[in-house]
Amino acid sequence: MSRIDEEATRWVARLSHEVGADVRAEFDAWHDADPRHQGAYLRAEAAWTMLDRAEVLTHGDTLLARRALAEKLKRHRASVSRRYVMGGAVAASLTGAVAVGYVLANRLSVATGVGELRSIPLKDRSIASVNTDSQIDVDMTPQIRHVALVKGEAWFEVTKNPAVPFVVSAGDIRVRAVGTAFSVRRREGGADVLVTEGTVEAWNVNDKNKRVTLTAGHEAFVPVKAETVEVTYRPEEVERRLAWREREIVLNSETLAEAVAEFNRYNSRRIVIADPALGEQKLVGGFHVDQPETFARAVQTALNVPVSETDDRIIIGTASASL
Amino acid sequence: MSNIVHTGPSGEARKTLLAFVGAQILPHEADLRHWLLRLGVKAHELDDIVQDVYCRLLRLERFDHIEDPRAYLFRCARNVLLEQVRRSKVVSIMTVQNLDELGVADLGPNPESAASSRAELVRVLGLIEGLPERCRQVFELRKVHGLSQAETAKALRLSENIVEKETAKGLGLILRHMADAGSGVVTALKANAGHKRIYVAD
Numbered sequence: 001m002s003r004i005d006e007e008a009t010r011w012v013a014r015l016s017h018e019v020g021a022d023v024r025a026e027f028d029a030w031h032d033a034d035p036r037h038q039g040a041y042l043r044a045e046a047a048w049t050m051l052d053r054a055e056v057l058t059h060g061d062t063l064l065a066r067r068a069l070a071e072k073l074k075r076h077r078a079s080v081s082r083r084y085v086m087g088g089a090v091a092a093s094l095t096g097a098v099a100v101g102y103v104l105a106n107r108l109s110v111a112t113g114v115g116e117l118r119s120i121p122l123k124d125r126s127i128a129s130v131n132t133d134s135q136i137d138v139d140m141t142p143q144i145r146h147v148a149l150v151k152g153e154a155w156f157e158v159t160k161n162p163a164v165p166f167v168v169s170a171g172d173i174r175v176r177a178v179g180t181a182f183s184v185r186r187r188e189g190g191a192d193v194l195v196t197e198g199t200v201e202a203w204n205v206n207d208k209n210k211r212v213t214l215t216a217g218h219e220a221f222v223p224v225k226a227e228t229v230e231v232t233y234r235p236e237e238v239e240r241r242l243a244w245r246e247r248e249i250v251l252n253s254e255t256l257a258e259a260v261a262e263f264n265r266y267n268s269r270r271i272v273i274a275d276p277a278l279g280e281q282k283l284v285g286g287f288h289v290d291q292p293e294t295f296a297r298a299v300q301t302a303l304n305v306p307v308s309e310t311d312d313r314i315i316i317g318t319a320s321a322s323l
Numbered sequence: 324m325s326n327i328v329h330t331g332p333s334g335e336a337r338k339t340l341l342a343f344v345g346a347q348i349l350p351h352e353a354d355l356r357h358w359l360l361r362l363g364v365k366a367h368e369l370d371d372i373v374q375d376v377y378c379r380l381l382r383l384e385r386f387d388h389i390e391d392p393r394a395y396l397f398r399c400a401r402n403v404l405l406e407q408v409r410r411s412k413v414v415s416i417m418t419v420q421n422l423d424e425l426g427v428a429d430l431g432p433n434p435e436s437a438a439s440s441r442a443e444l445v446r447v448l449g450l451i452e453g454l455p456e457r458c459r460q461v462f463e464l465r466k467v468h469g470l471s472q473a474e475t476a477k478a479l480r481l482s483e484n485i486v487e488k489e490t491a492k493g494l495g496l497i498l499r500h501m502a503d504a505g506s507g508v509v510t511a512l513k514a515n516a517g518h519k520r521i522y523v524a525d
């Protein structure tokens with residue numbers, strides 16, 4: 001709670017009984033000093049007044065009060081468990097169509113189209129979340145759990161089983177986990193590895209001795225060419241770049257050009273920047289991956305630039321669609 | 324800081340305002356805070372924005388034109404945000420998106436707010452019941468039984484000063500609880516956060 005909120009509750013308590021003119025004057029001075037004081041005081045006083053309803057509704061009967069409460073707790077528990085079931089049902093309906101036939105399969109291949117996101121439970125109860133325009137090939141054997149990232153990006157939540165390593169390959173890049181959560185994204189010249197939980201090892205098959213270890217909050221770009229891999233600890237950045245799991249794109253001082261490239265991964269309707277100088281503008285914000293129109297309108301307002309739309313394109317930086 | 328002081332209405336008008344805020348605005352504050360966080364508002368900025376929102380309510384002269392207080396609250400917060408963004412040098416585009424998200428995620432009818440007096444009773448009592456023991460006793464006497472501070476002090480054999488301190492402390496806890504306790508959906512999301520995240524809200 002902020003200092004101002006604390007002061008406000010103290011004032012409500014102090015004024016909840018008769019006070020002298022000096023206290024009243026002190027209060028007025030505090031109250032009028034800052035609009036935030038006024039807001040905080042209104043909020044605290046409203047809560048205090050709202051509690052008077054307890055007397056009105058129970059007619060001062062504490063027994064009635066207790067009974068009502070016991071009932072509430074019962075219902076609360078019921079509603080919580082119901083919600084969990086509902087949550088599960090949603091998850092199942094998202095993945096079910098793809099997953100049901102495959103859950104028990106040792107081998108499976110999952111491909112997503114542009115804008116599609118799939119979460120697939122694997123045979124070992126690990127979960128693979130496959131991002132837009134991506135493909136994974138899964139091969140489960142008693143000795144190794146192997147996933148080939150054929151293209152794109154996927155996040156893995158791996159069940160613990162030290163006896164059977166979980167290895168993701170992205171071309172020549174390998175990422176190995178025991179029980180952990182991490183993502184791999186194939187890029188030109190290598191792969192990004194982001195770790196959200198536990199520990200993973202990443203290496204290039206051409207240079208097996210140079211392995212890097214990443215723990216939660218770390219990220220690395222593992223290049224195809226045998227070079228030194230730089231591992232950095234940036235937990236907020238890791239979370240930001242995994243916002244796609246919730247179908248969101250989060251920008252934290254990324255350039256407009258980078259943001260547009262990100263939106264274009266998810267949508268067939270491309271965003272185009274007409275004026276290259278605009279591409280360097282840095283932005284902060286959060287969006288749904290499948291709402292490039294909303295993003296473009298936000299850019300229009302934030303940067304005060306024209307935006308025009310055609311059937312298959314959204315053009316930032318020019319008013320006419322005649323490009 | 325504003326040069327114009329909005330001390331708001333007094334007397335009966337203040338009572339009406341307090342009743343409106345307590346019944347129609349406070350119950351949505353947790354959702355509002357959650358929504359602001361999702362938009363990228365930093366935790367330390369949250370209290371400032373919320374205080375600013377409440378301050379705006381002081382300028383209201385009447386409430387009967389507000390058909391949907393929840394929507395009104397979110398719009399109000401959105402305006403506060405927009406003004407902040409315009410004042411700041413960083414180009415932030417989180418706010419414009421609100422328009423769209425407002426319609427979908429947060430402004431739909433909130434079934435749990437259907438305020439039967441029974442639901443209201445349970446909510447109010449739940450707040451008191453959740454307090455630490457001595458705080459709870461003070462609030463029960465003052466709010467369920469309607470005793471004054473002096474009478475409460477006498478009944479609990481405490482000094483008036485202590486009762487006042489407990490009152491401030493309890494009110495602070497209740498406000499914090501109201502600020503944190505999200506809708507059921509939000510709670511389920513939080514509970515799941517450590518595991519697989521399931522997006523139910525949208």
